[in-house]
Amino acid sequence: MLFLRRSFSYRDYIRNFCIIAHIDHGKSTLADRFLELTGTKLNKSQVLDKLAVERERGITVRAQSVTMDYAYNNQKYLLNLIDTPGHVDFSYEVSRSLKACQGAILLVDATSGIQAQTYSTYFQAKEAGLHIIPAINKIDHPTAMPEHVADQLKSQFGLENPYFVSAATGKGVQLLLNRVIDVVPRPLGVDDKPFRGFLFDSWFDKHKGVVCLLEIVDGFIKKGDILKSFHTKKEYEIEELGFYRLELEYRNSLEGGQVGFVVLGMKETSEALIGDTFYRVKEGPVEEFPGFKQSKCMVYAGVFPEDSEEYDELSLAIKKYQLEDRSLIVQKDQSTALGNGYRCGFLGLLHMDIFQERIEREHDINMIVTSPSVPYKAVLKTGEEITVENPNELPEKFKIKAYLEPMARVTIFLPSENIGDMIKYCMKKRGLQEEMIILDEKSTIVKFLMPLSEIITDFYSTIKSMTKGMATLDYEHTEYIESPLGIMTLLLNGEKVDALTSMVPREQAYDRGRVLTEKLKDLLPGQLFEVAIQAAFNGKVIARETIKAYRKDVTAKLYGGDQTRRDKLLDKQKKGKKRMKMIGNVRVDSGTFRKLLKS
Numbered sequence: 001m002l003f004l005r006r007s008f009s010y011r012d013y014i015r016n017f018c019i020i021a022h023i024d025h026g027k028s029t030l031a032d033r034f035l036e037l038t039g040t041k042l043n044k045s046q047v048l049d050k051l052a053v054e055r056e057r058g059i060t061v062r063a064q065s066v067t068m069d070y071a072y073n074n075q076k077y078l079l080n081l082i083d084t085p086g087h088v089d090f091s092y093e094v095s096r097s098l099k100a101c102q103g104a105i106l107l108v109d110a111t112s113g114i115q116a117q118t119y120s121t122y123f124q125a126k127e128a129g130l131h132i133i134p135a136i137n138k139i140d141h142p143t144a145m146p147e148h149v150a151d152q153l154k155s156q157f158g159l160e161n162p163y164f165v166s167a168a169t170g171k172g173v174q175l176l177l178n179r180v181i182d183v184v185p186r187p188l189g190v191d192d193k194p195f196r197g198f199l200f201d202s203w204f205d206k207h208k209g210v211v212c213l214l215e216i217v218d219g220f221i222k223k224g225d226i227l228k229s230f231h232t233k234k235e236y237e238i239e240e241l242g243f244y245r246l247e248l249e250y251r252n253s254l255e256g257g258q259v260g261f262v263v264l265g266m267k268e269t270s271e272a273l274i275g276d277t278f279y280r281v282k283e284g285p286v287e288e289f290p291g292f293k294q295s296k297c298m299v300y301a302g303v304f305p306e307d308s309e310e311y312d313e314l315s316l317a318i319k320k321y322q323l324e325d326r327s328l329i330v331q332k333d334q335s336t337a338l339g340n341g342y343r344c345g346f347l348g349l350l351h352m353d354i355f356q357e358r359i360e361r362e363h364d365i366n367m368i369v370t371s372p373s374v375p376y377k378a379v380l381k382t383g384e385e386i387t388v389e390n391p392n393e394l395p396e397k398f399k400i401k402a403y404l405e406p407m408a409r410v411t412i413f414l415p416s417e418n419i420g421d422m423i424k425y426c427m428k429k430r431g432l433q434e435e436m437i438i439l440d441e442k443s444t445i446v447k448f449l450m451p452l453s454e455i456i457t458d459f460y461s462t463i464k465s466m467t468k469g470m471a472t473l474d475y476e477h478t479e480y481i482e483s484p485l486g487i488m489t490l491l492l493n494g495e496k497v498d499a500l501t502s503m504v505p506r507e508q509a510y511d512r513g514r515v516l517t518e519k520l521k522d523l524l525p526g527q528l529f530e531v532a533i534q535a536a537f538n539g540k541v542i543a544r545e546t547i548k549a550y551r552k553d554v555t556a557k558l559y560g561g562d563q564t565r566r567d568k569l570l571d572k573q574k575k576g577k578k579r580m581k582m583i584g585n586v587r588v589d590s591g592t593f594r595k596l597l598k599s
């Protein structure tokens with residue numbers, strides 16, 4: 001048996017590749033064409049985009065890789081199209097997906113040319129050592145400029161002879177797939193070494209639990225083998241394995257170079273660490289695959305039910321969601337203003353939006369999500385460094401020596417005519433310009449090092465409107481640096497509104513304090529007493545607004561007569577009261593927070 005395995009290697013006829021592209025350049029459409037061409041396609045459109053949220057937004061969030069058969073030059077090949085998530089929130093997963101490939105198709109839209117994400121994914125793929133095949137898509141489109149984009153590819157990346165394709169009509173797609181076989185190297189690894197597998201994706205299946213996608217780098221595995229995770233040290237028996245061809249295709253074994261699914265009886269996706277190394281227990285540990293990291297949450301927010309009576313339902317919904325989402329971090333939280341809830345950690349803003357939309361849609365619960373914040377760090381006078389996930393939990397000010405904040409390297413593509421305004425705006429957002437690349441006479445790419453907290457606000461929508469929708473953005477997380485931050489608190493008649501505490505750079509404190517107090521004055525419902533709204537920075541009041549006392553009698557209009565209407569109105573008011581919270585002696589309804597946090 002061993003001799004047979006040595007004399008013939010499956011990996012000669014396997015190609016593991018991915019498509020990298022800027023959002024909307026046609027990655028899913030091209031993948032669809034490949035599925036069609038190889039007879040893999042089911043009767044669904046864009047099957048690689050799975051979540052409803054993804055479909056609605058037209059973006060790919062989760063990697064979903066697929067195995068296809070393809071006959072070329074009288075030889076049968078096994079093609080593994082490794083799909084990469086298209087958003088920076090999942091950049092670690094992208095880097096692991098790339099590690100499972102030897103080649104990448106760099107797909108660029110012929111109507112818009114190289115964009116921010118084209119730029120960043122190209123360098124990521126190059127760094128991963130992949131063979132890159134340039135392809136220009138949408139050549140059927142009336143405004144396509146394929147030659148111009150070809151010039152860009154040559155001048156920016158030194159890539160020549162791109163493939164001209166239309167994923168929509170199928171033109172050129174077969175030639176492109178043939179090229180993948182011709183130039184993408186066979187998978188690395190050694191057949192007759194002990195098994196070593198690379199976990200690069202997983203998902204949760206209602207019936208099977210966690211399904212892992214593994215690349216069999218060395219050796220082979222079969223059903224019943226006992227595997228061990230390098231990083232969690234947990235052992236599992238292989239219950240089922242096989243190829244993922246949009247449906248599970250069961251096999252008895254997976255051979256070297258193949259990519260397939262493995263069901264290991266894991267109960268929660270958090271056990272399936274992306275980038276983990278697996279080996280067979282009886283053969284003992286193998287060398288781990290380098291570059292393993294635990295994915296880190298870069299955005300934190302409080303999550304509360306709008307109606308405090310829905311707390312139990314919210315808890316259940318979050319628990320259920322967590323089974324499927326390995327990256328979400330959840331801790332119990334309590335706020336005087338918003339009651340019982342949770343403090344959640346997300347990979348980024350998109351991840352947070354997906355969470356919110358799914359909970360609200362699938363469980364019909366209205367939530368209040370507090371303003372997102374990044375994980376700052378505080379260096380204590382003792383030298384200890386702590387991560388600040390919730391600014392309300394910081395130690396007293398006198399114990400803190402300095403604050404650190406996470407930075408991001410931002411790549412912005414934009415029309416050259418907007419470059420002056422863009423630089424001014426990025427500097428206002430505390431950005432440091434690092435590089436400027438002139439793409440052609442019309443477009444430019446600029447790179448800035450910028451605090452992450454500045455990007456997770458309205459940064460993207462502002463640069464979009466500044467450039468009539470032309471700018472595109474990509475960023476990666478980088479290091480922490482020391483920063484002059486402080487704590488901003490909001491007070492209602494002297495009582496702290498904990499849901500609104502935030503970390504703010506000193507230079508922005510006055511502006512933010514003023515805006516917050518003014519907004520809150522507009523939004524607060526009528527009060528029976530005079531209310532002072534104050535913003536304090538590091539304990540010192542820096543802005544103040546006052547609401548005059550006002551008495552509201554909802555039934556005043558209904559003189560005498562109509563008892564039913566009167567009852568109805570009082571009933572409505574009673575329900576409204578349930579949603580009212582008291583902060584000191586001030587009535588605040590949850591709608592106020594919702595509006596304030598949204599604005």
Ligand SMILES: Nc1nc2c(ncn2[C@@H]2O[C@H](COP(=O)(O)OP(=O)(O)OP(=O)(O)O)[C@@H](O)[C@H]2O)c(=O)[nH]1
Nearest residue numbers: 024025026027028029058059060086138166167168
């Ligand atoms: N005219 C034309 N339109 C295309 C072509 N390929 C894709 N499109 C359209 O371009 C839009 C984006 O295509 P997708 O395949 O969803 O783009 P994507 O790159 O997968 O986007 P993400 O999932 O966000 O990464 C869709 O409206 C497609 O119908 C093409 O060859 N020609």
